[in-house]
Amino acid sequence: MAWGVRELSKKLGSVRLKLKVKTVFVLTKAHDVTLVKYTRELVEWLLAKERETPYIVYVEDTFEKSSKFDAPGILASDRSREGRLKYWTNELAAKHPHTFDFVITLGGDGTLLYASWLFQRIVPPVLSFSLGSLGFLTKFDYEGFQDTLTTAFAEGVTVSLRLRFEGTVMRTQHKGEEYPDLVEQLIGDEAENDYTHKPEPRSYEILNDIVVDRGPNPSSFLVSKASVPSADFCLIAMSAIEIFGDDEHFTTVQADGVCVATPTGSTAYNLAAGGSLCHPENPVILVTAICAHTLSFRPIILPDTIVLRVGVPYDSRTSSWASFDGRERVELRPGDYVTISASRYPFANVMQQGRRSEDWVSSISRTLNWNSRTKQKAFKET
Numbered sequence: 137m138a139w140g141v142r143e144l145s146k147k148l149g150s151v152r153l154k155l156k157v158k159t160v161f162v163l164t165k166a167h168d169v170t171l172v173k174y175t176r177e178l179v180e181w182l183l184a185k186e187r188e189t190p191y192i193v194y195v196e197d198t199f200e201k202s203s204k205f206d207a208p209g210i211l212a213s214d215r216s217r218e219g220r221l222k223y224w225t226n227e228l229a230a231k232h233p234h235t236f237d238f239v240i241t242l243g244g245d246g247t248l249l250y251a252s253w254l255f256q257r258i259v260p261p262v263l264s265f266s267l268g269s270l271g272f273l274t275k276f277d278y279e280g281f282q283d284t285l286t287t288a289f290a291e292g293v294t295v296s297l298r299l300r301f302e303g304t305v306m307r308t309q310h311k312g313e314e315y316p317d318l319v320e321q322l323i324g325d326e327a328e329n330d331y332t333h334k335p336e337p338r339s340y341e342i343l344n345d346i347v348v349d350r351g352p353n354p355s356s357f358l359v360s361k362a363s364v365p366s367a368d369f370c371l372i373a374m375s376a377i378e379i380f381g382d383d384e385h386f387t388t389v390q391a392d393g394v395c396v397a398t399p400t401g402s403t404a405y406n407l408a409a410g411g412s413l414c415h416p417e418n419p420v421i422l423v424t425a426i427c428a429h430t431l432s433f434r435p436i437i438l439p440d441t442i443v444l445r446v447g448v449p450y451d452s453r454t455s456s457w458a459s460f461d462g463r464e465r466v467e468l469r470p471g472d473y474v475t476i477s478a479s480r481y482p483f484a485n486v487m488q489q490g491r492r493s494e495d496w497v498s499s500i501s502r503t504l505n506w507n508s509r510t511k512q513k514a515f516k517e518t
Contacts, residue, residue, distance in 0.1 A: 244268015
């Protein structure tokens with residue numbers, strides 16, 4: 137499946153996709169009232185009767201009663217707009233993604249990540265106008281949006297299929313007092329036993345990263361000599377994490393946590409934790425320890441054909457916590473683990489024509505000052 141997505145992405149990168157757009161989903165950056173006027177301007181343009189296609193436009197349901205957005209005023213100015221301004225909810229996006237032909241985001245990278253979170257399966261093509269802070273993923277300037285959208289709807293778009301991960305929490309079914317061995321359960325004689333673990337009902341499609349860390353557990357706390365005779369003060373909340381790849385036990389990590397990132401997420405938490413920058417078209421999984429309690433744990437890059445399992449050993453002193461693109465923090469108790477694999481549902485990001493690699497290199501240079509230094513002067517021979 138991962139190989140098929142890669143091949144399709146390569147083909148799409150060199151062609152324009154002509155879309156029959158009738159229904160447009162508009163996502164505006166949350167908690168930024170300055171973007172309401174841009175949202176209104178965009179919606180009015182899409183609903184204008186001069187358009188050859190009478191677009192149906194969905195905005196977030198919070199705009200329905202927004203005085204700044206003034207939905208009644210938008211509809212009152214032109215009767216042809218009645219019935220074409222609608223409101224989306226999280227449930228509508230999650231359960232009925234085929235309702236929408238095209239997604240427009242107004243904001244930054246966080247807004248685009250939220251679009252990925254809303255569409256947990258099929259993702260319509262997403263065109264992002266840069267109105268945020270960094271802009272690794274938002275490739276279009278809002279100024280002149282009319283020309284950008286006119287060209288996109290009439291001549292087609294170039295799409296980059298960004299790799300997403302699918303994460304599933306697996307719960308241990310062990311009820312006894314003795315500690316089993318998680319390694320033995322997952323790759324030993326019990327590996328084929330379906331009764332050792334059960335999946336939670338929901339899986340998560342993520343665009344940036346899955347992080348397993350110590351969560352709200354304190355880094356240390358006092359214990360009595362009765363329980364730990366060797367010391368009054370004991371560090372016990374460091375995460376103990378087992379990492380498996382397919383049918384192999386890779387390593388045991390003792391750290392604050394582990395970040396498992398997509399190539400798209402390489403510039404996020406992965407980078408802050410010391411991981412490598414990675415071009416988004418590389419078919420890889422990046423594994424980076426967060427504050428590892430060893431000098432020898434270096435970040436590793438694995439092929440996206442591997443199925444990773446990141447778990448908490450039964451004899452761990454504390455539980456760990458998993459987060460999915462920074463959302464839905466889930467407690468992993470001793471014996472639980474998360475499976476991570478390449479998703480069948482990539483993220484369709486609209487790119488500027490012919491600038492796939494150039495956009496990425498220029499974005500890390502612009503936003504991170506990548507390899508920025510004063511140029512060495514030449515010798516001047518007299």
